Amino acid sequence: MARVVFPEHLLRHTGGQRELELFVDNYRELLAVLEERWPGIRGPLNKSAVAIDGQIYQGAFLEPVHADSEVFFMARIEGG
């Protein structure tokens, strides 16, 4: 099962839960599952960046999530 980890600023949307494991095929499905579990979380997730297996995406959508994937949500990075 893919491991999904939330940073501090998202915990208010997950009722304090820091991580969970679930089966999905891609990021779009992951979002749908999380929204079903914690209605309203989609907005803040869409404003976050996400790292899937070490690769940072700003605005992921169809990126695959494998059974052994690690998914980390994190703050978006801008830059100068």
Next chain:
Amino acid sequence: MAEAVDLRVVGTTPVRPDGVDKVTGRAQFGADLNMPNMLHGRILRSPHAHARIKRVDLSKALAMQGVYAAVSGADFPMLASGEVSGEAGGDLADIARNVMARDKALYHGHAVAAVAATSLEVAEQALDAIEVDYEVLPPVLDVLEAMAADATLLDEQCFTKGLSETPDKPSNIAAMVKLARGDLEAGFAAADVVVEGEYRIPMAHQGYIEPHACTATVNEEGKATVWCCTQGHFDFRTMTAHILGCKIADLKFIASEIGGGFGGKTVVYLEPVAVMLSKKAGRPVKLVMTREEVFRATGPTSGSVVRVKVGARKDGRITAAKAWLAYEAGGLAGAPVGPGVMSIFAPYDLDNFLVEGYEVLVNKPKVAAYRAPGAPQSMHAMEVALDDIARQLDMDPLDLRLRNAADEGTQAPYGPKFPPIGFKACIEAAKKHPNYLAQVPEGAGRGVAAGFWFNIGMQSSAEVRINEDGSVVVMEGNPDIGGSRASMCLMAAETLGVPYEQVKTYVGDTESTGYCMVTGGSRTTFATGMAVVRACEDIIAECKARAAATWGVDKDQVEWQDGTAVPAPGVNADVNPLSLADLAASASATGGPILGKASLNAQGAGASFSINFADLKVDKETGAVEVLSYTAIQDAGKAIHPAYVEGQMQGGAAQGIGWALNEEYIYDQDGVMENAGFLDYRMPVASDLPMIDTEIVEVPNPSHPYGVRGVGETPIVAPLGVAANAVRDAIGIRINDLPMSPPRILAALDAA
């Protein structure tokens, strides 16, 4: 990644395509456009750091001969908070209120009204005729005082974001960010040495030499054309449309050449005002800031207070690290405390850490991005703490960093595991560098520090067109701040297999090319470069198809070699190879002009790490610091145009040295910046610096066709720690606060 292929032009250092115009004075920068029938605008700025605006009366100004328009906050729509300005981030309501104050002036220099008149002189006189009633409020200037429970509030609607529960009372703390892992207590208990410190750094400015400038013209149909110096004209268009409540399609933005930005030109200041003035006046309006306005009302980066505690075992292994950050946002939210929190421990493999960051409103200019925004302030503290640990353990500072260095597979403090990174390679390169092996000169001190920046990808577009003679035009949408046109030409020439000179790159306006996010985040060579490479691959596919049609063979029987279509090995066709020029010449018969395009949201930007070290000498009579030598070593992934990569490293080092030694915003008790000019805001000049030696490390980024990581931001991070540690080495006294200006060094020497 096209690994280990022989590159023909990538990695060479040809002259940039826009070079001749820039050494002859032909290149047009932000202030260089004048239009027929043009008016000149000026902005009225708050004389108070904190005041309620009770009334703005423009009537006397408007009645003056030669004044064609005047605007104040009331002329701009009010935006709801929470609307984020596209990818460039930031709350649009805050940006809008920064562009023109509404109910409150939040810093000295905050725009309150603006006029357009037939000349600058008349515009200046009209500013004097504008009547503003202020209710002056006490300014909040110190970040720690601003955080106190009884502090004067800048914004009664500011409820700290990022807490697990929304607080019931407003405060000056706009946001809180936290990262944690492991068991801090156990970590510190396992430590043989523990160091601790508090480090303060005042606000500093990006210091680009070109002041903000723009010219806007709105016609009777409401269509606006805006010419301005910007790091991203597409994002400027989006922000302006939102702030004015108009349609994106009604705005055309043309990016002039840009005289430096370093992050400070990723956000609008003048453009919505110029458009509004032009609309009211029915004539073009030019707005150019003075240097004083640039200091008072644009940039800077956050002033900060950072507390760090680090524990390590005798062998140098860090057992626990804890940090607390408070970053000034200025009068409106938007401080880079998130990246400050995420970067402070990023170079190191840590089991136990906690870092908490606070973004705090104070009555100073709203901060803007500045090169690796947020990282220099926090990483300075960590790099100084590591230096103290190395001293206590009598360990070489490079060995200490190597002992703890993050590597491929290390879980970054901000979450994910690192893909291949070059931090260890940088440390190893430093250990072998002749400058490091050399003795520290008599009386001098040496300092070492690491740097890091995430880098970003995001959306870019590119189009490649083949002219009738086979010459190549690349169109993209990222303003060229430091030679990016040359890098695009190199990547296009490499991909297409043609000489560099055959390719020209142009930066299109918002209507002549597809969306490109700002030139920032060290993304241009990475993301837009990737789009250019893809567009060239599109061209190659098209050329192969046309060669196949010409020869009457299948598409997959054609190969592309050195800019020429040739039959694939084993294909038995008696044909002549077709060069790009041949294919272009026969284009009318094979399907018309040859065009390639690509658009993408580039993922997988690679983090870039660095090690810098320097030898400094302190004059104990004057407190002045002399930089004897400076060495910057950085992982570029792949240097497309190595001379411009070196230039980024050297320029970032110089900026960081200036920040460490001299640059700071100095305020009086009323919140008025006392040094708003280049004479007193002292940036490094040529005689302040030695040659800056560079070594480019190349650990390719697997996500880019040529391995590019992005290099523009990391260079400013390490110099702060380098200077602090070298001064410590030279005088035997640790100075925690920056800048280490002569008076501060003398005070430290006196106290010792």
Next chain:
Amino acid sequence: MSKVHVQTTINGDQVEFLCVPQQTMLEALRDVLGKLGTKEGCGTGDCGACTIMLDGRLVCSCLMLAAEAEGQELTTIEGIAGPDGLHVLQRKFLEHAALQCGICTPGFIVAAKALLDRNPNPDEGAIRYWLAGNLCRCTGYDKIVRAVQDAAKELAYQA
């Protein structure tokens, strides 16, 4: 306000223009004469972006009154390249990647030319102190100094 009539020579051309008495030479160049190659970074004499030559002397045109140009000979960035193409300094700035954004470049080239006119063989320190009135925020000066050194070398070889 009555305007002042000024007759002067700019890059070898006879030029006449009208200006208000308090107008700076920088404003006259840029706003009256359309010579936009000379840049403004500060308007207070602290950045060197507006550097021009006035009868062989280096001046910040933002600190000079336009009326002072009367009867003088001015050289601006537009007058540095000759009929045979770029000046050696301009070529060397390009070859050494001595510009990033390029806003400081006109001022540096005019200032460096004044240096080489007077001291054809400056050492690194002389170059750094001569150019200390010109701010560059992008390059860290390294490649600028090298470009000037290399230009001096080539000029010496030609001489």
